[in-house]
Amino acid sequence: MTEHEHVRVAVIGSGFGGLGAAVRLRREGVTDFVVLERADSVGGTWRDNSYPGCACDVPSHLYSFSFAPNPDWPRTFSGQEHIRAYLEHVTDVFRLRSHLRFNSEVKMMTWDAERLRWVIETSSGTLTADVVVSATGPLSDPKVPDVPGLDSFPGKVFHSARWDHDYDLRGKRVAMVGTGASAIQIVPSIQPDVAKLTVFQRTPPWVMPRVDRAISGAERWLHRQLPFTSQARRGLLWGLRELQVQAFTKRPNELGIVEQLAKRNMGRAIKDPELRAKLTPSYRIGCKRILLSSTYYPALAQPNVDVVASGLSEVRGSTVVAADGTEAEVDVIVFGTGFHVTDMPIADRVVGAEGKTLAEAWQSGMKSLRGATAAGFPNWMTIIGPNTGLGNSSMILMIESQLNYMADYVRQLEVLGGPAALDARPGAVDAWNHRVQERMKRTVWNTGGCTSWYLDDNGVNTTIWPGTTTEFRGATRRVDLGEYDLLRPPPEPGTAPKRRTKKTVEASA
Secondary structure: OOOOEEEEEEEOOOHHHHHHHHHHHHHHOOOEEEEEEOOOOOHHHHOOOOOOEEEOOOOOEEEEEOOOOOOOEEEEOEEEHHHHHHHHHHHHHOOOHHHEOOOOOEEEEEEEEEOEEEEEEEEEEEEEEEEEEEEEOOOOOEEOOOOOOOOHHOOEEEEEEOOOOOOOOOOOOEEEEEOOHHHHHHHOOOOOOOOEEEEEEEOOOOOOOOOEEEOOOOHHHHHHHOHHHHHHHHHHHHHHHHHHHHHHHOOOOHHHHHHHHHHHHHHHHHHHHHHHHHHOOOOOOOOOOOOEEEOOHHHHOOEEEEEEOOOOEEOOOEEEEOOOOOOEEOEEEEEEEEEEEOHHHHHEEEEEEOOOOOOOOOOOOOOEEOOOOOOOOOOOHHHHHHOOOOOOOOOOHHHHHHHHHHHHHHHHHHHHHHOOOEEHHHHHHHHHHHHHHHOOOOHHHHHHHOOOOOOOOOOOOOOOOOOOOHHHHHOOOOOOOEEEEEEOOOOOOOOOOEOHHHHHHHHHH
């Protein structure tokens, strides 16, 4: 076999998950690692999503690493440019530049059973790694629906995550397809400048006010001088969200009060009864992500905006046609139609111990052990894996929990010594997934009466974590070797490595 550069750990992606993994590896004393990034800079989804109005719907002090507090957040809810700058800052402060490999898109990762390592083919060359940490994230590959006639549209077409900043929307007739988290930020940002804005809405979202404000200079000074005040602020934000979890996971009917508040919020801006009817959801609040905006409804009420309560079904030249037959002449089509979440493209590029891709292994639905490892894919783990998403709090909390698990995983390999690999036992994966799905049955995401991107094609919620962030942190604090088979190199070249039983793993440890 041709010899390639070899590293202890290869991290895929340089968003929050990838940079967090890099920081944690350095803290664990692991410096033999690379971070493979397909773009030319760090930032992940906060680099790719630069559409007008792009901002976070989680408060700034909670949407940041606990080990890298930022006392200088300018607003209570950060804009995209502030979050991207924060990630650049983290990269520099923790000296990660030397580990970064830009313009290195992963084309294929194949498990080498004889040498117990991953062979990683990238757009910039091939390397091998003992361990792969996939931090590509669920919001990295845009999803554009297959609309008949779209290829023949004479105007401009782009997805919200691939915004064309060179194209001037002023005076244009724009079709906004989708009413999710991106669309409700885009609509009020472009509405004052466009000639006509037609919003294609398949399902209306529940929208609550976004209480955003500038953080005063005095507050920032206080956080710089007395860091515990910033920690207290973060702790308060975290605690309030932990208290909300019960309503989402065990008592969805309690969310009816929140629905009334959301309706009042709509009523203040939308006076037209017909438009209000279009914008009122028929499902329980929280079933789809609750969106935050104080400008979305006022923008929809403007005379140059039409809301079509139907999805886009066809394009005829410059005419866009909704499923209900509504037509509009437009110059631009903007898709705010989300991402490949339950069918992540990276899964097609990971070939495991049995010669199957991760996509094939997950054909009937994504499932992993503790949101991190998959049976048949030794020494491979993912950050923000199946059932690690949140509906009401900060994903950085979940990422940091998974970093704890990753760190202990690497420690266990060191303790085991020599060439070794851990492969999640199918029974352990199934048992974990069964517990998660049993808990999911009572949640608002499964009982609220909606169809959301949380659900896969089989109607199974493979995305959301049905508990508190505290529970997840406890479940991922350390690796249980009893949930893994230990692999050692085969005694002779060309033979398959022997799997060891639970007792053998425990004895080796």
